[in-house]
Amino acid sequence: MKGVLLVNLGSPNSTSVKDVKKYLGEFLMDKRVIDLPYISRFLLVKGIILNTRPKKSAEAYKKIWWKEGSPLIVLSERLLKKVQQETDLPVELAMRYGNPSIKNGIEKLANQGITEILLIPLYPQFAMATTETIVVLANKIVEKHFSHIKLTHLPAFYNNESYIKVLSNSIKKELDILQPEHLLFSYHGVPERHIKKSDITKSHCKIDNSCCNTPSEAHKFCYRHQCYETTKLVAKQLNLKENTFSTSFQSRLGRDPWLQPYTDQTIDKFAKNGIKNLAVVTPAFVSDCLETLEEIGIEAKHSFIQNGGKHFATIPCLNDNNQWAKTLSKWINNWNSKN
Incomplete structure (x- = not known):
């Protein structure tokens, strides 16, 4: 059974x-x-x-x-x-x-x-x-x-067609209301060494601007590649224009290098560079939690407004x-x- x-x-x-x-x-x-x-x-x-x-x-x-x-x-x-x-x-x-x-x-x-x-x-x-x-x-x-x-x-299931469709539809519903200037895909961060430890080839992952886009069996267990792939597939599904969306990583701990760009620094930079209306989606989570509701929904929003932004929205996770x-x-x- x-x-x-x-x-x-x-x-x-x-x-x-x-x-x-x-x-x-x-x-x-x-x-x-x-x-x-x-x-x-x-x-x-x-x-x-x-x-x-x-x-x-x-x-x-x-x-x-x-x-x-x-x-x-x-x-x-x-x-x-x-x-x-x-x-x-x-x-x-x-x-x-x-x-x-x-x-x-x-x-x-x-x-x-x-x-x-x-x-x-x-x-x-x-x-x-x-x-x-x-x-x-x-x-x-x-x-x-x-x-x-x-x-x-x-x-x-980061690249599963059904998942991407459901995720895209949930995001689109919010974008139609919010009409943001930019959509930020913020994923939970991990130390860079985790990426290299998960590399089954022991040689492919260099965490540069090319390895995640170069076909490899390492991608089956590469968190960084899978995050960028999720962003790419959703952007394609939603017909997002180039430069209207980007990817970042949140929640780092300690002094060792974590995946970049960092979400907090990225959001502050957007505000300082004149972006007034920003929406953030967090596709590493399927349920809203401390990292989405407090870290993004409260802390990141406060920082964005403080640095010159006006409208900040957190797009809900898939939840139920x-x-x-x-x-x-x-x-x-x-x-x-x-x-």
């Missing part, structure tokens, strides 16, 4: 400093998020970050928290309900960090007699710190606790968009019929 597990990033249980600290500890101690040797990672996270960042992060969460709880959790649950209505297979929801856990999600399916699970990381683009960490952990849990279950996972739910369900049903 088959079942499906949708997996998103996760969230603290509340906006209390204690809960945020617990969540950040689990998140940042993941060796695929901060890829330092354990001792170095422990000293950095436990000794420095968790003594300084939780209070600030808790304040940020308070700005975007809903009455029902964490926006990411609430939106993921809404999506889950819609997907469940479109398929006959049992579908459960889990988070990589926090609750409900991946183990809990697998256990729920196992208790229903499920022996084969399709794992769907809710990330369009592959990255060590997103898709890979979900798949690796899920496989470990199955091997240790549910050895009778066969686990497969949906690969990155009906067509997105139907697309996910179609993938699930196709998997079910082919196996």
